[in-house]
Amino acid sequence: MRDDGLGVADRLAATVAEAGRSLAGLWLAGGSPLLAETCADSGLDLLLADTEHDPRGTRPAVEAALAQVHATRGYPATTLVRAADDATLRALLDGGIRDVVVPVGSVDGAQQVAGVVRRATGGRGTVLVQVGTPDVAAAVADLVALDGVAGVLLDAPDLAAALGRPGHAHPDVVTEVLRTVREVRAAGGVVGVDASEPVVAEACREAGASFVVVGTDVTMLAHGAAALAARVGLGSGPCR
Numbered sequence: 001m002r003d004d005g006l007g008v009a010d011r012l013a014a015t016v017a018e019a020g021r022s023l024a025g026l027w028l029a030g031g032s033p034l035l036a037e038t039c040a041d042s043g044l045d046l047l048l049a050d051t052e053h054d055p056r057g058t059r060p061a062v063e064a065a066l067a068q069v070h071a072t073r074g075y076p077a078t079t080l081v082r083a084a085d086d087a088t089l090r091a092l093l094d095g096g097i098r099d100v101v102v103p104v105g106s107v108d109g110a111q112q113v114a115g116v117v118r119r120a121t122g123g124r125g126t127v128l129v130q131v132g133t134p135d136v137a138a139a140v141a142d143l144v145a146l147d148g149v150a151g152v153l154l155d156a157p158d159l160a161a162a163l164g165r166p167g168h169a170h171p172d173v174v175t176e177v178l179r180t181v182r183e184v185r186a187a188g189g190v191v192g193v194d195a196s197e198p199v200v201a202e203a204c205r206e207a208g209a210s211f212v213v214v215g216t217d218v219t220m221l222a223h224g225a226a227a228l229a230a231r232v233g234l235g236s237g238p239c240r
Helices: 008-019 033-040 058-072 086-094 107-121 140-144 156-163 171-186 198-206 217-231
Strands: 023-028 046-050 078-082 099-103 126-131 149-155 190-194 211-216
Touching: 008 023, 008 078, 008 126, 008 149, 008 190, 023 033, 023 217, 033 046, 033 058, 033 217, 046 058, 046 211, 058 078, 058 086, 086 099, 086 107, 099 107, 099 149, 107 126, 107 140, 126 140, 140 149, 140 171, 149 156, 149 171, 156 171, 156 190, 171 190, 171 198, 190 198, 198 211, 211 217
Parallel strands: 023 046, 023 211, 046 078, 078 099, 099 126, 126 149, 149 190, 190 211
Antiparallel strands: none
């Protein structure tokens, strides 16, 4: 991660302007600094270390995230960390993390998270709020107006589940995703979309998304291993 003194919003905006396109992101779900460094040197623009789904508990998840952030320093990719609960968020901030992704269920919740980050970092930290329900997606203009909230990460799979639709490539989900992307952009915020479906990812890029998260390191490794096994006549085909 570049240590350029910029907040995440300015850093991402500068990278988008320089690249002239939406950025490509990847979840770091494996908790491995080696995988993180490999991904940071791959040409991807953005990495998101995930503590939310780590089964080992708060302390090991935080330690793994800190190790991944450290491993990616000096590479062009920007690295953020997702904290799904207050204890994890505060532990990350205590460990020196400034830029975080935090799921929120309301504007009030986002304001509280932004306050925690602002106080812990002396105003130098920023938050991307993760949104995965229609009611919160409808309030994105209010979210990005909050002091300390840099923008929104829209969780398209969670939004599909909340809407009762079978997958985030469903037309109803895509319509809501694109509406949200345009609204955040109009409000001057950074907006990313978690969308592994290629058709959704492309639609988000065309709508002006700042970045699109297109997969995970673990899935990428599994697919690569399956492809290698198939190439030498082993295995039963691609992983799902």
